[in-house]
Amino acid sequence: MNAAFWALGRGTGVVALVLFTVSLVLGILARSGRPVPWLGRFGTSDLHRTAALTGTGLVLAHVGTLYFDPYAQLKLVDVVFPFLGAYKPLWLGLGTLALDLLGVITIVSLLRHRVGPRVFKAVHWGTYALWPVALMHALGNGTNAGSGWFRALAVVCISAVVTAVGWRLTPSYGDRGWQRNPRRTAV
Amino acid sequence: MTTMTTTTGSTRRLLGGIQSDAVRHEATHGPLPQLGLDEVLALVEASGLTGRGGSGFPTAIKVRAVASGARRPVVVGNAMEGEPLSHKDTVLLDRSPHLVLDGLQVLARALRAKRAILAVGPEIDPGPAKAAAGGRRGLEVVHLDGGFVAGQETALVNQLNGRAAVPRDPFTRVTESGVDARPTLVLNAETLAQVALLARHGADWFRSAGTTDDPGTSLFTVSGAVARPGVVEADRGSRLSDVLEATEPREAAAVLVGGYHGAWVPARAIDVRLTRSDLTPWNAAVGAGVLHVLDDRTCPLRFAAHVADYLAGESAAQCGPCINGLPRMASDLHRLAACVRDPQLPDAIVRMAALVKGRGACAHPDGTARFIGSTLEVFRDHTAAHLQGWCPSTMRPTMRGVS
Amino acid sequence: MSTRLHIDWTRCDGHGSCAELLPELLAVDDVGFPTVRTGDRDPLVPRRLEEAAEHAVRNCPLMALRTYDAS
Numbered sequence: 001m002n003a004a005f006w007a008l009g010r011g012t013g014v015v016a017l018v019l020f021t022v023s024l025v026l027g028i029l030a031r032s033g034r035p036v037p038w039l040g041r042f043g044t045s046d047l048h049r050t051a052a053l054t055g056t057g058l059v060l061a062h063v064g065t066l067y068f069d070p071y072a073q074l075k076l077v078d079v080v081f082p083f084l085g086a087y088k089p090l091w092l093g094l095g096t097l098a099l100d101l102l103g104v105i106t107i108v109s110l111l112r113h114r115v116g117p118r119v120f121k122a123v124h125w126g127t128y129a130l131w132p133v134a135l136m137h138a139l140g141n142g143t144n145a146g147s148g149w150f151r152a153l154a155v156v157c158i159s160a161v162v163t164a165v166g167w168r169l170t171p172s173y174g175d176r177g178w179q180r181n182p183r184r185t186a187v
Numbered sequence: 188m189t190t191m192t193t194t195t196g197s198t199r200r201l202l203g204g205i206q207s208d209a210v211r212h213e214a215t216h217g218p219l220p221q222l223g224l225d226e227v228l229a230l231v232e233a234s235g236l237t238g239r240g241g242s243g244f245p246t247a248i249k250v251r252a253v254a255s256g257a258r259r260p261v262v263v264g265n266a267m268e269g270e271p272l273s274h275k276d277t278v279l280l281d282r283s284p285h286l287v288l289d290g291l292q293v294l295a296r297a298l299r300a301k302r303a304i305l306a307v308g309p310e311i312d313p314g315p316a317k318a319a320a321g322g323r324r325g326l327e328v329v330h331l332d333g334g335f336v337a338g339q340e341t342a343l344v345n346q347l348n349g350r351a352a353v354p355r356d357p358f359t360r361v362t363e364s365g366v367d368a369r370p371t372l373v374l375n376a377e378t379l380a381q382v383a384l385l386a387r388h389g390a391d392w393f394r395s396a397g398t399t400d401d402p403g404t405s406l407f408t409v410s411g412a413v414a415r416p417g418v419v420e421a422d423r424g425s426r427l428s429d430v431l432e433a434t435e436p437r438e439a440a441a442v443l444v445g446g447y448h449g450a451w452v453p454a455r456a457i458d459v460r461l462t463r464s465d466l467t468p469w470n471a472a473v474g475a476g477v478l479h480v481l482d483d484r485t486c487p488l489r490f491a492a493h494v495a496d497y498l499a500g501e502s503a504a505q506c507g508p509c510i511n512g513l514p515r516m517a518s519d520l521h522r523l524a525a526c527v528r529d530p531q532l533p534d535a536i537v538r539m540a541a542l543v544k545g546r547g548a549c550a551h552p553d554g555t556a557r558f559i560g561s562t563l564e565v566f567r568d569h570t571a572a573h574l575q576g577w578c579p580s581t582m583r584p585t586m587r588g589v590s
Numbered sequence: 591m592s593t594r595l596h597i598d599w600t601r602c603d604g605h606g607s608c609a610e611l612l613p614e615l616l617a618v619d620d621v622g623f624p625t626v627r628t629g630d631r632d633p634l635v636p637r638r639l640e641e642a643a644e645h646a647v648r649n650c651p652l653m654a655l656r657t658y659d660a661s
Contacts (some may be wrong), residue, residue, distance in 0.1 A: 184504035
């Protein structure tokens with residue numbers, strides 16, 4: 001039973017990381033305003049959100065199964081307050097930090113029509129902190145971190161994010177693919 | 188800048204001499220009555236007063252909207268005068284600041300306003316208004332920043348709220364939530380001055396000038412090909428030719444009615460009455476009373492291109508259609524003015540004008556489209572000549588950059 | 591009970607999701623900003639398009655759309 005919890009705990013974590021990678025890349029693609037074949041602009045945003053929410057659900061499962069796994073020695077405080085854990089406190093702490101960030105970002109995103117575009121945008125920038133924290137947690141804490149397939153997976157995820165962020169930082173990214181005069185905006 | 192009245196027999200109501208002295212002001216106009224809300228509402232409604240800042244909107248409706256709010260409102264006098272061709276608010280604040288402040292005071296008192304603010308634009312010296320406000324409790328005179336769009340109602344409210352002087356989404360009306368999130372009544376300085384006179388002399392007196400549908404007098408700023416440019420007070424509904432008479436116009440080719448967001452009335456129609464119905468065929472409206480005379484030695488297309496440049500530059504740049512559409516129209520107008528022989532130019536300009544209308548947070552693109560559309564319509568023959576390679580105003584072909 | 595669609599032009603950045611979700615009402619101009627096919631400022635949303643309109647409102651990434659009761 002314990003082995004099952006342990007496997008499920010790790011498995012959900014890995015898949016969540018992959019989904020967040022997919023969500024981040026799709027987020028950059030969506031923000032770019034470029035039409036994506038077959039998906040369209042709406043489809044890209046929608047998939048970005050779906051991947052993020054699914055990843056969030058898997059993170060909850062990840063935390064839940066590890067909480068009930070005696071091998072993980074996860075206390076309730078570790079779920080909210082980072083760096084207090086018994087097992088690998090630094091790497092676990094990063095996981096807690098990621099969970100905290102994820103919580104705030106998810107709640108604000110779901111309430112974005114209430115909080116308004118400025119607050120939503122400011123909080124959403126936090127995803128650029130969330131992803132590396134989650135990655136480091138996975139690499140440092142994850143039992144599979146040393147194994148080949150996980151390393152390969154990590155390399156793929158990192159490459160995807162670096163490529164996407166690299167594109168995000170190019171000057172031509174912001175015009176959403178149109179030849180047009182920029183707007184002056186407070187948001 | 189000279190000031191004068193027309194010869195159409197209306198008395199000097201607003202421009203009755205220099206009255207920066209409070210004592211002389213009261214001696215001339217009489218004491219300011221203290222009126223309750225119902226009295227003010229009845230007065231403004233009976234008078235038929237409409238906004239003198241360009242909207243022509245019935246003042247009574249605005250006052251009523253703010254009076255019915257749950258919170259104590261804010262009353263704002265708009266003396267921003269963002270339109271470069273307009274000088275009436277400057278003149279009013281210089282000659283009769285007490286009249287403007289009287290209007291503000293009457294409304295603020297009747298509405299139990301939390302604040303009463305006179306917003307003075309960057310081009311106007313706030314000194315006389317500040318001096319006049321010195322002896323009165325509760326009136327604020329603020330000297331503000333900004334360009335063409337800063338006088339727009341929501342842009343003014345934004346600036347008074349400490350934000351950038353650009354318009355906001357018009358979904359929430361300022362009469363519901365404006366300055367300090369309170370119901371806000373924004374009225375042009377001249378409208379306030381009219382209210383001050385109304386309070387003293389009553390609606391019947393007010394209606395003794397002007398027309399039934401558009402009563403009273405208003406201020407017109409006359410510029411361009413005239414010997415004596417200045418601000419003229421005339422009855423509403425006067426003939427354009429009568430308003431211009433005292434300014435001694437030279438041979439006019441056309442008159443721009445309504446400023447940079449207005450429309451042209453060609454010389455053959457110079458007798459047109461400055462009323463809504465008579466101006467509609469020209470797609471024009473009195474607006475804030477700006478009348479700019481163009482003589483036939485000035486190329487209207489070159490004039491329009493420069494105005495279009497200005498208007499494109501004054502865009503708040505918040506809204507995509509405006510910040511993209513206006514420069515394109517200006518650039519096409521420049522090509523037309525330079526006699527570039529591209530027959531598609533007028534159509535391209537008209538199409539872009541249609542495309543920017545209604546697609547912005549304020550009426551800046553709409554006004555610009557109206558002005559440019561009117562230019563191509565009224566100066567159709569002139570435009571045709573340009574497309575053939577020559578300009579009827581200068582009687583020679585023009586090259587790009589040379590006129 | 592008639593519904594109208596309002597575009598907040600100070601927020602709109604011409605992303606284009608709305609025109610994809612509500613193509614009967616909205617098109618896109620040549621710099622990416624939405625145009626209303628009827629030429630109205632705030633177009634009337636027919637009953638059969640109300641759901642699609644709500645979809646468009648919720649999915650605008652800049653929250654530049656809203657519907658309101660125009661009766």
